[in-house]
Amino acid sequence: MLNRRDFLIGGSIIAGTSLLSGCSKSQFEDKSININRNKKVKMKLATSWPDNFPIMGTGVSNFANRVREVSGGSIDIEVYGKNRLVPALAVFDVASSGGIDIFHSGPYYWKGKNPAISIFGGVPFGMTFTENMSWFKNGGGYDLWREIYDRYNLYPLLGGNTGPQMGGWFRKKIDSIDDLKGLKMRIPGLGGELFSRLGVNPILLPAGDIFTALERGTIDASEWVGPALDMKMGFHKVAKYYYSGWTEPASVLELTFNKQSWQKLSKEQQIMIKLVSNEMNTDMLYNFQSENAIALEKLSQNRDVQISAFPDDVIATAKIEYSKLIDQFVSENSDFAKVWKSYSKFLEQNRDWSGLSSRNYLNARD
């Protein structure tokens, strides 16, 4: 850090009083400003989460309120939670065709449309929050995302982040990779594909059925999000072993506009929305951090639950299998190859710095 003396370089200190003679009080002029370009706008936003879903659902309501506040009421966004206006996972298509103006969801869900999109949502063994945001901003990530979404008549903004997610709940202890063989685990997406290569049978189950399936032993394990949301599901009551994760190190949520709806906004309105989406992006991360910390503290008081990392051989094998999976996507899809080239280059460049700074620091501190 710079120190006090650093400020004395290159010239003697000018006496405060003489200096301030030229420093008048700020001027608050009385002319009011008529921002003609800020037409009154009403927009419909549909989300993939229930209205009051912790952190994510409430985060979207806060976003709409904040936009109303900062725009002096000129931008009025009506929020429709999961299935109220549009089916939860139809939001992408409906916004694309102009049926709604905005949706809030995760790029994670659109890999069926184009596997490259899943990279924008975060990948196993991928970037941390800070790395990922730096890639969007300084590594070309945002440009690539905009380029691909443009084909769907959409304009994406960052809309939240879960931070690191947990690996999941297991009924039996996992001492080595052999213990995973044949286990029935509720785990969707790329994580599921990866675990299937480790011998697990990935199962898809609706959220409301997981607890009972885990309790009855119909499934042996389930992945969900992190301590705060997992404890609301009650998993700790029916599974004793809780493992930290590497499938979702910093899942990105999105606030995506129909392109024409975006373009109809004035320049100031667009900036207001970008600024509020940035606030939502970080607020959700900060809320996940503190809520997970509180939940984990409670969970740790439960002596029946054992919390740890997966054994080394599970992690090592998962890395190898993940690398093969990526090679397959790269060879099959040119968009994936293009986005992956940018993403992996940035990750390699940032891996050493994050290791030297964040990783060394956490290892030293704790």
Next chain:
Amino acid sequence: MLNRRDFLIGGSIIAGTSLLSGCSKSQFEDKSININRNKKVKMKLATSWPDNFPIMGTGVSNFANRVREVSGGSIDIEVYGKNRLVPALAVFDVASSGGIDIFHSGPYYWKGKNPAISIFGGVPFGMTFTENMSWFKNGGGYDLWREIYDRYNLYPLLGGNTGPQMGGWFRKKIDSIDDLKGLKMRIPGLGGELFSRLGVNPILLPAGDIFTALERGTIDASEWVGPALDMKMGFHKVAKYYYSGWTEPASVLELTFNKQSWQKLSKEQQIMIKLVSNEMNTDMLYNFQSENAIALEKLSQNRDVQISAFPDDVIATAKIEYSKLIDQFVSENSDFAKVWKSYSKFLEQNRDWSGLSSRNYLNARD
């Protein structure tokens, strides 16, 4: 993570077409809005950094431009770099008395006024960026900061973050704590106080003199910031050993207003400035991340430079000494005791979650 099937719970999917019949296109009305409250405002901002100082100086210019943009020109902030209008470290007092409206600096520099303020700037073995921001937002940190600054007629906002800083450059290898004894090291502040307890003689030197002192052996070591800014100083040319840090895990920069200047802004203007300060806060962090990664990549190609963590006994002893130092501040200053109680409670609560999530993740990934 929630999966696709989770969205089908609690009711069948409504056919997209029938659903959308009630979903009209957004309405862009033509009434223009006259936001009378948004008076045209001119403000003077003085910083503690040169105008074009990388990341920090340019970040403040970006802030002023962004405020101008989002306010449709209604808020015009003139930025004065280091010593142009106010001596670099007089900005706190001058803003306090109303000579300027805003300053950009770091709480780090005001511990002489009140040691409690240094906690808001970040402390050795303290919180990471995400933990620290969560504390400000959800752990009462912001309220405590506002309460103390209010006594100085100031209103603080977050204005940037360096992320983790490095421990410093050494001319000789440090194999154990004994190698620190008697070394002359340029290191200011709390870090210097801590290193003096490890046997180092902390030296204060103006920035422009450090390189030559290190080259000639007048000093044996120097702390600065991180790879990006350190390489601009040329330290790698005259010191071979570069150690990762624990004195400044996430230094907070501030954007602080004279209280009357803040109160004269309309509610919308205040929110605009809060939103842009949040953008500046994260943008600087993201820029430090990517710039440090690029610099470290270059530095790693230099085979003369050895980069590592400090030996374990240095870290262990530093922790013990730091704890004694904190106890001393707590017993001497009631403000410090009050802020530390909140800070340390939040850190303890978040330490386990960060270990289980971020630390386990980085150790698994890399």
